[in-house]
Amino acid sequence: MTKALVNIDSVTGGEGACAEFLRQTLAARQFEVELQPVSPGRSNVLAFRGTPEVVLSTHIDTVPPFFPAREDAEWIYGRGSCDAKGIVAAQVTAAERLASDGMDDFGLMFLVGEETVSDGARAADAAPRGAKYIINGEPTGNKLALGTKGILQVDIRTRGRAAHSAYPELGESAVEKLLDILADLRKMPLPRDPVLGASTANIGVISGGRAPNVVPDEAEARVLIRTVTDSAELRHRIESLLGGRCEFVFVRDTPMLRMEKLDGFDTSVVAFSTDLPSLTRWGRPLLLGPGSIAVAHTDHECIRKEDLVHAVDLYCQLVNQLKKTMNDELAQHSAISHQHSAKQAKKMNPQIAQITQIQEKE
Numbered sequence: 001m002t003k004a005l006v007n008i009d010s011v012t013g014g015e016g017a018c019a020e021f022l023r024q025t026l027a028a029r030q031f032e033v034e035l036q037p038v039s040p041g042r043s044n045v046l047a048f049r050g051t052p053e054v055v056l057s058t059h060i061d062t063v064p065p066f067f068p069a070r071e072d073a074e075w076i077y078g079r080g081s082c083d084a085k086g087i088v089a090a091q092v093t094a095a096e097r098l099a100s101d102g103m104d105d106f107g108l109m110f111l112v113g114e115e116t117v118s119d120g121a122r123a124a125d126a127a128p129r130g131a132k133y134i135i136n137g138e139p140t141g142n143k144l145a146l147g148t149k150g151i152l153q154v155d156i157r158t159r160g161r162a163a164h165s166a167y168p169e170l171g172e173s174a175v176e177k178l179l180d181i182l183a184d185l186r187k188m189p190l191p192r193d194p195v196l197g198a199s200t201a202n203i204g205v206i207s208g209g210r211a212p213n214v215v216p217d218e219a220e221a222r223v224l225i226r227t228v229t230d231s232a233e234l235r236h237r238i239e240s241l242l243g244g245r246c247e248f249v250f251v252r253d254t255p256m257l258r259m260e261k262l263d264g265f266d267t268s269v270v271a272f273s274t275d276l277p278s279l280t281r282w283g284r285p286l287l288l289g290p291g292s293i294a295v296a297h298t299d300h301e302c303i304r305k306e307d308l309v310h311a312v313d314l315y316c317q318l319v320n321q322l323k324k325t326m327n328d329e330l331a332q333h334s335a336i337s338h339q340h341s342a343k344q345a346k347k348m349n350p351q352i353a354q355i356t357q358i359q360e361k362e
């Protein structure tokens, strides 16, 4: 299935055929399937069995350029093999296994647009379905990610006065102003977090000036910080550093995110961002997937077949464990409520009331 998915070109903006393939695949496996329109010709694919208390989710779009699948004994190659079509295949296979084991009340959700603006995730978040947990799939080397760093991007522009470079005193250099500002920014200490580690800053784009013999009247830089704490305090410090010295605008602020930890899984921390910050109404987040982020987005993107098979086991194990946690919590609540007052519990939650009634009979 990974190869079939890779061979359908679904570079962000053209996910229609891939969504239709998954709709048919999942309908044939007795899932209740829904195409959720995001923009003309583009839809998320939602597939449920009962109420989706636990949802396995990833994205179906890829970065450009498209290139088709090939394989050898150990690996599958091709655009999206690692990020994230191998993951789609692993989640579908896990869902099939769970269903044949008699599991219900879970679902699958495959989103468009993750590689650009997460418009698929935002469309899904506008219509939540009562999920308690969402297991997002991105290449984490099959480890449970404890957190993802956030993104704070600031675009900076300085202005000066052009002059003949033989008479610099007649002008004012926008480039030198910008260099001073960037030097100060680089000296600014960035927050650390015990779990997520250090914040890092990248001056990704810098431009300015007109000619070697002209004092530059304009310059700009685009700086992106991978954040590990709430960004408010950092924004404030950047504002006081830059205020009055240049024009600047925060063009992106995606929060860092902490995920659920579960016993029995290897864990890691990842620096990349996912759809999860845009999926705030789909339950508590978990992040796990096969493959290495180091080959994602490259011209040698690939995934090890063995890792895909292992991921199927891990997804089944995760769903089972989360459902068990939910049942335990429900039972615990009901025991406490029962001590208090069974009547009150009845008002609070019909499911708890049901368990309480069973206990009363016993």
Ligand SMILES: [Zn+2]
Pocket (backbone or CB within 6 Å): 059, 083, 084, 114, 138, 139
């Ligand atoms: Zn991805």
